[in-house]
Amino acid sequence: MSAPSRIFVPRDAAALSVGAESVATAIGREADKRGIAVEIVRTGSRGMLWLEPLVEVESARGRFAFGPVRPGDVGSLFEAGFAVPDSPAARAHPLALGETEKLDWLSRQQRLSFARVGVSDPLSLADYRKAGGLKGLERAVALSGAEIVEAVRASGLRGRGGAGFPTGIKWKTVLDAKVGQKYVVCNADEGDSGTFADRMLMEGDPFLIIEGMAIAGLAVGATKGFIYIRSEYPHAFRAMEEAIAIATEAGVIGADMLSTGRAFHLEARLGAGAYICGEETALLESLEGRRGVVRAKPPLPALQGLFGKPTIVNNVLSFAAVPFILSEGAEAYAHYGMGRSRGTLPVQLGGNVKRGGLIELAFGASLRSLIEDFGGGTLSGRPVRAVQVGGPLGAYLPESQLDTPLDYEALAAIDAMLGHGGIVVFDDRVDMARQAKFAFDFCAKESCGKCTPCRIGAVRGSESVQRVIAGIEREKNLALLDDLNRLMTDASLCAMGGLTPMPVMSAMKHFPEDFRRPVMAAAAE
Amino acid sequence: MESPVRWNDAEAQAIIDRHKGRDGATLPILHALQARFGFVDRAVIPVLAEALNLSKAEIHGVLTFYHDFRDTPPQGRVIRLCRAEACQSLGVEAMLAEFCASTGMSPDQPSAEGVVIETVYCLGNCALGPAALVEGELVGRVDCARLEALVAGAEPAAIAAGEAV
Numbered sequence: 087m088s089a090p091s092r093i094f095v096p097r098d099a100a101a102l103s104v105g106a107e108s109v110a111t112a113i114g115r116e117a118d119k120r121g122i123a124v125e126i127v128r129t130g131s132r133g134m135l136w137l138e139p140l141v142e143v144e145s146a147r148g149r150f151a152f153g154p155v156r157p158g159d160v161g162s163l164f165e166a167g168f169a170v171p172d173s174p175a176a177r178a179h180p181l182a183l184g185e186t187e188k189l190d191w192l193s194r195q196q197r198l199s200f201a202r203v204g205v206s207d208p209l210s211l212a213d214y215r216k217a218g219g220l221k222g223l224e225r226a227v228a229l230s231g232a233e234i235v236e237a238v239r240a241s242g243l244r245g246r247g248g249a250g251f252p253t254g255i256k257w258k259t260v261l262d263a264k265v266g267q268k269y270v271v272c273n274a275d276e277g278d279s280g281t282f283a284d285r286m287l288m289e290g291d292p293f294l295i296i297e298g299m300a301i302a303g304l305a306v307g308a309t310k311g312f313i314y315i316r317s318e319y320p321h322a323f324r325a326m327e328e329a330i331a332i333a334t335e336a337g338v339i340g341a342d343m344l345s346t347g348r349a350f351h352l353e354a355r356l357g358a359g360a361y362i363c364g365e366e367t368a369l370l371e372s373l374e375g376r377r378g379v380v381r382a383k384p385p386l387p388a389l390q391g392l393f394g395k396p397t398i399v400n401n402v403l404s405f406a407a408v409p410f411i412l413s414e415g416a417e418a419y420a421h422y423g424m425g426r427s428r429g430t431l432p433v434q435l436g437g438n439v440k441r442g443g444l445i446e447l448a449f450g451a452s453l454r455s456l457i458e459d460f461g462g463g464t465l466s467g468r469p470v471r472a473v474q475v476g477g478p479l480g481a482y483l484p485e486s487q488l489d490t491p492l493d494y495e496a497l498a499a500i501d502a503m504l505g506h507g508g509i510v511v512f513d514d515r516v517d518m519a520r521q522a523k524f525a526f527d528f529c530a531k532e533s534c535g536k537c538t539p540c541r542i543g544a545v546r547g548s549e550s551v552q553r554v555i556a557g558i559e560r561e562k563n564l565a566l567l568d569d570l571n572r573l574m575t576d577a578s579l580c581a582m583g584g585l586t587p588m589p590v591m592s593a594m595k596h597f598p599e600d601f602r603r604p605v606m607a608a609a610a611e
Numbered sequence: 612m613e614s615p616v617r618w619n620d621a622e623a624q625a626i627i628d629r630h631k632g633r634d635g636a637t638l639p640i641l642h643a644l645q646a647r648f649g650f651v652d653r654a655v656i657p658v659l660a661e662a663l664n665l666s667k668a669e670i671h672g673v674l675t676f677y678h679d680f681r682d683t684p685p686q687g688r689v690i691r692l693c694r695a696e697a698c699q700s701l702g703v704e705a706m707l708a709e710f711c712a713s714t715g716m717s718p719d720q721p722s723a724e725g726v727v728i729e730t731v732y733c734l735g736n737c738a739l740g741p742a743a744l745v746e747g748e749l750v751g752r753v754d755c756a757r758l759e760a761l762v763a764g765a766e767p768a769a770i771a772a773g774e775a776v
Contacts, residue, residue, distance in 0.1 A: 100738065277733060279698075280695075280733075318731060358680060374634075375673065376669070377677075393635075438701055
C-alpha cells in the first residue's frame with residue numbers, strides 16, 4: 087500500500103476564523119468514509135489570508151493549493167481525486183489554485199523570516215531542523231558574544247517594533263554592561279491595528295523566535311528570557327508555551343543549551359489587555375507585576391531594564407531575523423533592502439483590501455505596488471481614499487502619496503512612519519475627521535496616565551475634533567488642535583502621546599475637506 | 612476553554628501559592644484566578660498582597676489598570692469585538708450601530724441575558740475583519756447575522772465555518 091497523502095491545513099488563528107478547523111475535520115471524515123489514507127498536517131498560514139482556509143496536497147512536484155475551502159466543498163474535492171497527488175481532475179476543480187510556491191502572490195516575495203511559516207508543522211522540532219532551523223544557534227555557540235553582536239550590527243538590522251533603532255547597538259550596550267544577571271525580553275504585545283506578523287510567526291514558526299532569543303542570550307550573557315504576549319492572542323500564547331516546552335525538553339534551550347553548559351531559560355507571559363504595554367518600559371513594568379506605566383528614559387532598559395538589570399528588549403520580528411543573519415551571514419541579510427533600511431520587512435496588508443495578508447519583501451517596495459499588485463485594490467471595489475501605515479499612531483496617507491517606498495527614512499520624510507509594517511486600506515466612504523477623533527479617543531482610553539500631555543491632551547483633542555465636526559467655532563478649534571498636536575508631540579513621555587498627533591495631523595493636512603463638512607450632513611450620520 | 616467554577620477561597624489560596632514564587636507573579640496569578648473563576652474577587656486583594664509582600668494598593672492598582680481583569684463574574688457570553696482601524700475600514704461601526712439599533716443592545720453593556728459585546732482594539736485578524744473573539748475562538752468576517760448568532764449562543768467555530776447562520 088502506498089504512503090498516505092499528506093494534506094496541509096492551517097491552524098493559524100486567521101485561518102481558523104474562517105473555518106479551517108471544520109475543514110480539517112471534514113477532510114478527515116471524508117477520507118475515512120472513502121477508505122482513503124491521508125495524513126493531515128496542521129501548519130501556520132502561508133499568509134494569503136483571502137484564500138483561507140487554504141488546503142495543500144503534497145505531490146512529487148511540490149504542493150498544490152486549493153482555496154478558499156469550505157467544509158461543504160470537501161466532498162467534491164475528494165470526488166475529483168484531490169487526495170491523489172497530481173490528479174488532473176482535482177487540478178481542474180474550481181477551487182484549484184496551482185502549485186503553491188509558483189502562485190504569483192508568494193513567488194514575488196522574499197521570505198527570510200517567514201520561510202517556514204505555512205510550510206511545516208510549527209511544533210515539530212525535527213521539521214524545524216530539517217528546514218534549516220537551529221543553524222544560526224549552532225553557529226552562535228561557537229562564537230564569542232562580541233562576534234555575535236558584530237554580526238547583528240553588520241547586518242544593518244533595525245528594531246522592527248516601530249522605532250527602527252539599530253539592533254546591534256542595543257545588544258552591544260547590554261553586552262558591555264558589567265552586571266551578572268541580564269535578561270532578554272521579546273515584545274510580542276502586537277497591539278497595532280493592522281498588524282499580525284508577530285501573531286502569525288508565533289503560531290506558524292515559534293522555534294524561530296526561540297532561536298533568535300537564545301542567540302541574543304548567548305550574545306550578551308543573559309540566562310533568562312521572557313516573551314510577553316498580548317492576551318488577545320490566545321492561539322499564539324498556546325503555541326509559544328508548547329514550543330518552549332518542546333525546545334526545553336530537547337535541550338535546545340534550558341539549563342544546558344545544545345550541550346554547551348550554558349543556560350537560557352525562557353518563559354511566555356500573558357499581557358492583560360493594555361495597549362500601552364507594547365511600549366518597552368511599560369512592558370517591563372507589567373512583567374515585574376505592576377501596572378503598565380511608562381518609565382522615564384534614561385536609564386535605558388539596555389542598562390537598567392527588567393528588575394533593574396541590563397535587558398535586551400526587541401520585537402518578535404527583530405529576533406526572528408537573527409537566525410538567518412547568523413546562519414547565512416550578515417552580508418546575505420544586508421544584501422536586501424535600500425538605504426539604511428536593510429533586510430526584509432514582513433508587511434501586513436489589511437483593512438478594506440481584496441487580497442490581504444502577509445507579504446515579506448526587501449525594503450523599498452512602494453505602497454502602491456503592495457495595495458494594487460498584491461492587494462488587488464479595495465474589497466468593496468470602491469476607490470482607495472486613505473491608507474494608514476504603521477498602526478494607530480501612524481499617518482493617514484492620501485492616494486497621491488502611494489508611490490512612497492516602504493523605508494524608514496522615506497516615510498519619515500513625508501511625516502509618516504513605518505511602525506510595525508501594518509498597512510490598513512480605507513475606501514472613499516471614510517470620514518477622516520472621525521478617524522482623527524478616534525485616534526484621540528484611543529489614546530485617552532489606552533494612555534497609562536503618567537504624563538499630562540497624553541492623559542489630558544487626548545481627552546481635549548477628542549473634544550476639540552468633536553466641536554469641529556459639530557461646526558462649533560471651527561477655526562478656533564482647528565487652531566487649538568494644531569497647538570495641542572505640537573504640544574503632545576514635543577512633551578509626551580513616550581510614543582503613545584507623542585505619536586497620537588501623527589494620524590490626526592496627517593488627516594487634517596491631507597483631508598482638510600473632511601473637517602469642513604456641512605454640519606447637517608455630519609449630524610445626520 | 613474550561614468554564615469557570617464558583618469562587619472558592621481555599622482554591623484561590625492554592626492558586627496563589629502555586630505561582631507566588633515566580634518573578635513578577637502578580638499578573639500570572641490574576642490570570643490564573645480569572646481563568647478558574649471567571650473573575651477576580653476583590654476580597655483576594657489583601658491575601659495576594661500578603662503572599663507577594665506588596666501593598667494592597669499595589670494589587671488594587673494592577674487589578675484595575677488592565678482591561679482584562681474583572682471583579683464581578685460574567686453573567687453570560689462575552690463577545691470581544693474588534694473596533695480598531697482595520698475593522699473600521701470594513702464597516703464595523705456601522706454594522707454594530709445597526710445591530711444595536713435592532714436589538715436594543717449597547718456595546719460594553721450586558722444584555723438582559725447577560726451577554727456582552729465588549730470593545731477590543733485589534734485581534735490580529737486585520738485582513739479578514741471585522742473580527743471577534745468568543746470563548747477563545749477567533750471569528751472573521753463578522754456581519755450582523757454572524758453577530759446575532761454569536762449573541763444567541765452559537766458555536767464560534769461553526770460561525771467561522773459559515774454554518775449556523
